[in-house]
Amino acid sequence: MQFLAYILIYPILWVISILPFRLLYAVSDGLFVLLYYLIGYRKKVVKANLKLAFPNKTDKELNQIRKKFYHHLCDMILESIKSMTISEAEMKKHFTFTNVALLQDLEKQKRSVALVCAHYGSWEWIFILQTYVNMTGYAIYKQLANTYFDKLVKRIRAKYNSHLITTKEAILTISAAHERGEITLCGFASDQSPKAEKAHHWKDFMGIKVPVHTGAEMLAKKLDMTVVFFGVKRIKRGYYETTFTTIAHNPNAFPNYSITDKFLELVEAQINEAPEYYLWTHKRWKHRNKVPAQFQ
Template identity: 35%
Template sequence: MAKQKEKRSLGFTIAYPLLWLIARLPLALLYGISNFLFIIVAGFGYRRKVINKNLRNSFPDKSELEIRKIRIGFYRHFCDLFAETIALMHIDIDKIQKRVEVCNPEVMQELLKEGNDVIAVLGHYCNWEWTPVVSRQYQAEGLSVYRPLKNKQFDKLMIKMRGRFGSRNIPLNSTAREIVKLKQQNRRFVLGLISDQSPSKFELNYWTNFLNQNTAVILGPEKMAKLTRSKVVYWQLEKIKRGRYRMTYIPYPGDVASSPEFDITEWHVRLLENQIKKAPQYWLWSHKRWKYSYLYKSQDL
C-alpha cells in the first residue's frame, strides 16, 4: 500500500509540471495536441477490448465497420475531452461560458425563482466537465458530487480545476450532510449528479434495459430529489462542433413527491439512452459500465 502511494505521488510530481505548461497553451493549440494524442490512442487501441465489447453488446445490429467507426469517433472525442479538461487549469472561465450555449435558461431561472432546489442529472456524455459553468447564471449554490480519485494529489487538482466555475465539489459520501446544512440555512442549491456510473455491488437495487443490456442503475438522483423535495432537470448536452456545446434543460414532467418508484430513474435513463443512440461517439465507452450481471444480484439475494 505504501509503495502504491509513493508511485502515485511520484507520478503526480512528474506529470503536474508538464500538464501545467500544456494548459497555458491556447485552446486551438491544445486541439493540435489532441490530434497528436488521437494518433497514439487510436494506434495503440486504448482499452479496445472494453470499448468493442460495450459497443457490440449495445448495438448488436451494427456491422464491424460501423462499430469501428464509432470507436474511432470516440477516440477523437476522448482526446478533445482531455484537452478541454486540461484547459480548465488556466483558461478564462468566461471563454468557456461562451462555448456552452444554453437554449432555454428560463427553465432553471423559473424553478429557482419559485423557491425550488434543483437536482441536475447528466451522464458521461459530451463534456460534462464544462457543464458547471452554466450554474454561474443562477442565484443558487452550485454543487457537484464526485467520487474521489485514488491519487490524492490528482484529486485535489481536479477539485481545484472544477472549483474555478464557482461551484463547490463535494465527495459522494458527504452529499447528504452538505444538503442538510443548506436546507437548515434556507439556501437554494443546484446539485449536479452523474447518473450513468455503475453502482457498487451493495447497491444493485434496480435493473433496467439500457442500451440492449440488463443494467444496474444508481438511484441517487431520484432518492435525493424526493428526500429534499427538489425539482429534477435533465441537462441534455449536445456537441455542435469541436469545443462548442449546446445545453437544453428538460424538467421532469411529473410531481416528484408523488411519482411512482423508479419513474424518475427510468425517465432520465431513457433521455440519456436516446442521446447515445443518436450520436454514440460522445459517450464514455471506455469505462466498465456493465461490471455486474443480473445473475450476480440473484446469487447475492
Template identity: 35%
Template structure:
C-alpha cells in the same frame, strides 16, 4: 465555494503539476493538435481499452455492421482525446471563453426553480464534455451550481482536479456527503449535479432496467433524495455542435411539488430513456471505454 483540501504527496508530482499547468495555458487550437496525437496513440498504438469499447458498442447497437461499429469506435477515441485536453484547459480557461464555448438552449427550465427556493437535482452523464457542464453552470447561475464527485485516492490528482473543477465558482460535494449538503442548503434555490450513468454494484441495491439493449444497473440516489427532500429533477443533455463548442439542453423530469415513490424509480427510468435517445443520436460522444455493464443481475432478483 469548496476549497481543495491540503494534500501531501511525493515531490515528483510537483513538476508534473507545473507541466500540466503550462500545457493548460496553451490555446485550444494547439491543444487539439495534442489531442490528435492522443487519438492516434489510444486508437492505433496502445489500443486503449479496445476490447471494452468494441464489446460495449456491439451490445448497444446489435443491428449495426462491424464496419459501423469500428467507425463509431474511432469516432469515440477522437471525441475522448478532445475531451481530455478540454478538461485540462479548465485549469486556465477564462470565464468569457467558456461562456462562448458552452451555451444553454433553455436556461429558464432550471432557473425557474431558484426564486422558489427549490433545490434541483440535475442528472447528467458521461456524454459530451461532462466536466465543462458544471463550470459553465456555475457561470450561468452564480452561487447556485454544485456537483457531486467521487474523491480520488491519489492526493496529487485529487487536489489538482478539485482546483480545476471549482476555479470558476462551482461548489463541490464528496459523494458520501450528498445528503448532508442538501440538508444544509435546504430552502435555498440551487442545483446539485449527479452523474447518474455510473455502474452501480450489487452492494448499492441498484435499479435494473433495459438500457441500450442491455440489462443495466443504475444508482437510485436521485429517486431517494427527490422523495425525501422534495427536490425537483432536471435531465442535462449536452451536444457537441462543433469542435470545442457545446449546447446544453435541460428537460424537466419532476417539479418537486409531489412526492414520487422512490421504490418505483420513476426519475431513474426517465433519465435512462432520455440518455438512451441522446446516445443513439450521437453515439461517438459517449464514454464507451467505461465498463458500464460489468455487473450482472442475480437471476434470483429478476421478475
C-alpha cells in the same frame, strides 16, 4: 511520491492549458494516435460495449463509432486540462445553454435542483452554469487518489461557486444545506454502474438489464428537489450546447424509480443520436448476467 508526481506533472498540464485551441487539438490528435494505435487503451472494453449496445450494426459501423469515440475522448482529456486556465468569457463561447431560463425560474421559485446527466458529450465545462444562477452548486465526484491533484480539481471547480463532494458526503452535505435554507444545484452523473449487490433497481439500458444508480431520485424525494436532465450536443470540435429538460417538478408525486427510468430513456436517446460521444470505456454492462430473481 504523490507530491513529487504533482510537481513534475503540474507544469506540463499548465503549459498545455494555456495553448490556443488550435494547438490544443493538435496535441489531442497526437494523443489519439498514442491511445488508439499504440497503447490500445481499453479497446477490448469499448468493442464489447458497442457490440452489446448495437447488436444490429455491422463491424464496419462499430469500428467507425469506436474510432470517433477515441478522438472525442482525447478532446475531452485536453479540454479538462484547459479548464485550469480558460477564462470565463472563453468558456461561455465554447459551452452554451439553449434554455438556462428554466433553471433561473426554478431559482425564483426557491426550488433546489437535482441536475442529472450522463457521461456524454461534455460534462467537464458544465460548471460555467454557476455564472448564470445564484444557487449553491454541489457535484458528486469520485475522489482522486493523489490528494494534490484532487485539491487542484476542487480549486478549478470552486472558481464558479461549485463544490465537489464524494458519494459518502452527498447526503449529509446536501441535507445540511437544505436545513440552512440554501437553494442548491446538485449535479449527478448517474448513468454508470453501481455495485450489483447494493442496487435497489434494475432497468433495461440499451436493451440490456443492468443495475442503476437511484441516489439522485431518492435525495430529490427526500428534500423535495426538482429533477432536471441536461443533455449535451456537440456542435463542432470544442463547442457544446446544453438543453435542460424537467423530469419531475414534484418528485414525490412519482412512483419510485420512474424518475430514474425517465432519465435513462433520455440518456439512450442521446446515445442513439450520436453514439461516439458516450463514455464507452466504462464497463457499464458488466453485471448483465447477475440479475437477481426479483428484478427478472
